[in-house]
Amino acid sequence: MDGPLHERIASDLRRRIVSGELPVGAAVPSESQLCEEWSASRGPVRQALAALRAEGLVDGGRGKPPVVRSQAISQPFETFLSFSRWARGMGRTPGQRTLEIARRPASPEASDALGLDEGEPVVQLLRLRLLDGLPTMIERTTFVWPVGRLLFDHDCDSGSVFAYLSSQGVDLSVARHVIDAITADDTDAALLKISPGAPLLRERRRTLSATGEPVEYSDDRYRPDIVSFTIENSQQAHPALLRSSNRHEPPHSRRDDPPTPASAG
Secondary structure: OOOOOHHHHHHHHHHHHHHOOOOOOHHHEEEHHHHHHHOOHHHHHHHHHHHHHHHHEEEEEEOOEEEEEOOOOOHHHOOOHHHHHHHHHHHOOEEEEEEEEEEEOOOHHHHHHHHOOOOOOEEEEEEEEEEEEEEEEEEEEEEEEEHHHHHHHOOOOOHHHHHHHHHOOOOEEEEEEEEEEEOOOOOHHHOOOOOOOOOEEEEEEEEEOOOOOOEEEEEEEOOOOOEEEEEEEEEOOOEEEEEOOOOOOOOOOOOOOOOOOOOOO
């Protein structure tokens, strides 16, 4: 892995925590042990541990030895839209199974979110997202027709849909999210291998161009025993939306920050 030494140290510790090599409650290697392991000074080691504390993965500091607090791996907003990129970034294997892609008249909800007249043609995509082969999230996405039609020439099981759309010149500059709870319907339950009525975390997302033109609207439903969300803020920075992997108002009202250009799917 390339990058600054403190990032490499933090990434390796995240991998060990997620894999269970360092389970919840286990002691994290001491600063001196990490310095020896990485042939590093204390500066990068302390930066790495501070990053893990900020993410809620470890406790400790100020004289207390660090211990693993959680196996939930957080993701910065800049890569929040990309399930694939998020999963790979924490050493997990993303997957997807395209269940349906079709041109249809826009539903009332999609019409409202995308600023369309009801019944205008859109492209609807239904995918099951996997994490290490485990059904994790159902993705129901509606694209405006000029964008969605590009997907008929794309293998949606090959990886990030939005990365492909970005490569085709589609402007995906702004994302706004609403997160709430919902119960699994029969389709959700069958696909996610859970019981009907089980609780799910729902993320409704609206993606816009830099000029504010709607591009897509998505209703994504996650198993809460696998994924959770966190809002992190401080007096120095805008709130950051974090998605975490657990091994333990309308969609346009949430927040308005630019993701990376090829960041969803």
